[in-house]
Amino acid sequence: MAGPQDERRKRHHRMIDILHDRTDVPEGQLQALKELMKADPAYQKPRDLVPLDDISIKTEYALKIQKRIQRYVPGAKDFRLNNVHLAVIWSAPLSTFGDGGTLSARATAVDLHKHLEALAPLVKHFLARWSDAAYTKYSASHPGMPGVPQTIHKATRGSTRESSAKALNKISEQFQQLGLEGSEEDEIEDEEDDIADTTFLFDDKRRNSSAVSACKKRDNNTCVLTGTSDPEVCHIIPFSWNSTQLNIKKTQFVFQASAVLMGAQWTDENSLLLANPDVPGGSDHVWNTICINPLLHKWWAQAFFGLKCLGIIDKDKNTSIVEVQFRWMPRSKKNPTAPCSLTENERKKMEEEIRAFTDGGSLPATPKHGKIGASRINLSCPLLSGHTFHIEMPPEDARRFKDMLDLQWACIVAAALSGAAEAPDLLPDHPGWGGHSGMG
Numbered sequence: 001m002a003g004p005q006d007e008r009r010k011r012h013h014r015m016i017d018i019l020h021d022r023t024d025v026p027e028g029q030l031q032a033l034k035e036l037m038k039a040d041p042a043y044q045k046p047r048d049l050v051p052l053d054d055i056s057i058k059t060e061y062a063l064k065i066q067k068r069i070q071r072y073v074p075g076a077k078d079f080r081l082n083n084v085h086l087a088v089i090w091s092a093p094l095s096t097f098g099d100g101g102t103l104s105a106r107a108t109a110v111d112l113h114k115h116l117e118a119l120a121p122l123v124k125h126f127l128a129r130w131s132d133a134a135y136t137k138y139s140a141s142h143p144g145m146p147g148v149p150q151t152i153h154k155a156t157r158g159s160t161r162e163s164s165a166k167a168l169n170k171i172s173e174q175f176q177q178l179g180l181e182g183s184e185e186d187e188i189e190d191e192e193d194d195i196a197d198t199t200f201l202f203d204d205k206r207r208n209s210s211a212v213s214a215c216k217k218r219d220n221n222t223c224v225l226t227g228t229s230d231p232e233v234c235h236i237i238p239f240s241w242n243s244t245q246l247n248i249k250k251t252q253f254v255f256q257a258s259a260v261l262m263g264a265q266w267t268d269e270n271s272l273l274l275a276n277p278d279v280p281g282g283s284d285h286v287w288n289t290i291c292i293n294p295l296l297h298k299w300w301a302q303a304f305f306g307l308k309c310l311g312i313i314d315k316d317k318n319t320s321i322v323e324v325q326f327r328w329m330p331r332s333k334k335n336p337t338a339p340c341s342l343t344e345n346e347r348k349k350m351e352e353e354i355r356a357f358t359d360g361g362s363l364p365a366t367p368k369h370g371k372i373g374a375s376r377i378n379l380s381c382p383l384l385s386g387h388t389f390h391i392e393m394p395p396e397d398a399r400r401f402k403d404m405l406d407l408q409w410a411c412i413v414a415a416a417l418s419g420a421a422e423a424p425d426l427l428p429d430h431p432g433w434g435g436h437s438g439m440g
Contacts, residue, residue: 035380042388044310046327048358049413050090052351059347061097062089064105065112066342072109079113080339083332084120084427087417091410092260102259117431118257120337123420124427126411127303129240130250138430139249207239208284219291224389225326227378231291234300235283236307236404241274242282251275253430261410270403287393287400296374303421304365304372305329306412309405310388312398320398321390324405328385329412330357331365334419336426354417361385 019025019033062081069079081089089103096103102115124130215233223231241251255275259267273282290307292300299305310323330353340346362385364372374383393401415421 032380039376039379039381041376041379041381042390043384043386044325044388046325046358046362046386048354049327049330049417050087050354052355054094055090055347055351058089058092058094058097059342061103062086063342065103065116068109069113069116073113076113081116081342082120082337083334083340083418084123084336084414084420085116086340086342087414088119088260088410090417091413093263095263096260100264102264114431115257115260118254119260119414120420120427121430122254122257122261123336123411123414123418124424124429125241125251125254126238126408127301127415127420127424127427129238130429132246134429135246135250206281207243208281211284211286211289214286215289215291218286218393219391222291223293223296224291224324224391225296225383225387226293226374226376228293231293232297233289234292234297236288236290236401236408237274237283239281239284242276242280243284245277245280248275248277248280252277258407261414262407266403266406270407273400283404285400287397288404290391293374299372303329303412303415304331304367306409306416307405308409309402312402313390314395315392318394319392320395321392322398322401322405324389324391326383326385326387326389328362328364329416329421331367331422332417332419333422336415336418336420336423337428 016033019030062085066079066081069076071077073079092103095101098104099106101107103112121130212233216231219231221231222229240247242248252275255267255271258270262270272279276282296305300307305326305328308325308327310325313321313323315321366372375381376383376387391401412421415424420427
């Protein structure tokens with residue numbers, strides 16, 4: 001008796017026979033079919049977007065956290081976890097809730113509240129910019145938050161070398177501490193030569209052209225995902241996070257929440273790169289960039305897909321290989337800031353939605369107008385969830401590259417599951433938007 005595989009094989013044979021019987025099929029189409037049949041892209045079956053085995057215990061933690069905040073935080077008796085909170089809690093590693101974790105039972109209710117209130121603004125900060133005007137207005141009425149720079153230090157041509165030297169010495173010292181100096185594309189000496197010939201704005205970081213060139217060289221000037229030429233060099237964590245002193249202040253205001261997603265050690269180490277007023281453009285380096293074609297870049301910014309780092313392989317002492325998995329994302333219609341139900345029935349319903357998306361092949365979402373998708377031009381096959389890609393780079397870059405991908409992945413998963421990807425404008429720009437922040 002023929003099984004499902006035999007039936008599928010027969011069906012495919014019939015389809016190929018019909019195609020060859022046609023007289024109007026372009027030769028290019030037949031060649032593409034031949035390439036598709038020979039294609040063997042690297043692939044790893046996608047796992048559920050959040051570990052479903054841990055959902056029950058994490059939901060229990062969530063209920064306990066909500067009760068503690070309602071009971072012990074002044075002005076927060078009506079506090080409710082929203083869909084962004086729940087998506088992040090389900091995504092976070094269990095260590096987040098253990099001893100020493102950001103959401104552990106040892107943390108004070110006030111600290112728990114501060115971290116949770118910053119989660120939705122952090123996701124918003126990743127997806128969309130907090131306008132300078134709105135930030136300036138808000139910070140003026142909240143003296144306890146990172147303020148607006150009072151002066152802009154612009155160096156004229158006559159004072160360029162002196163101001164540049166001081167700034168570069170400070171950058172050099174901090175980057176030496178982080179072990180980030182020494183790569184060919186980011187030599188401090190090269191930057192000093194460039195700065196000596198132009199006006200240097202320490203408070204307004206222009207994009208690092210050497211990082212753009214280095215990214216194109218590393219990725220062979222092709223889209224990593226599709227193999228098409230002339231890609232855009234895309235930042236993994238937005239360039240706007242630290243491109244100006246004002247943007248750094250915005251990032252500082254929400255960056256504490258990254259400890260929930262990534263852990264305290266990750267946040268401590270990367271705050272020097274992503275939210276450091278002494279180093280504008282601290283993440284504008286090749287390890288925070290990747291070559292992607294313009295259309296996919298646009299969809300990535302809208303969280304239609306995410307890039308998951310599967311690990312780092314040491315090829316030799318000078319080269320590491322970062323394995324990256326492509327994943328299309330679901331598109332939830334939820335209001336991201338609406339209070340979520342933590343009942344067992346609602347939890348099971350959400351579990352089934354996540355499981356069904358994975359079991360269904362993690363297909364691309366269908367926006368309001370038309371469809372989305374992409375093809376791998378060198379293989380004549382569609383870009384699918386689970387396709388993996390190897391990117392070679394120096395070991396010191398690989399660790400930072402992974403750090404950037406990890407935060408990107410966490411923010412995009414939270415946005416996709418909570419409804420924030422579909423409606424980022426519903427997210428608040430800052431903690432305390434609901435009037436129960438307890439932040440003063």
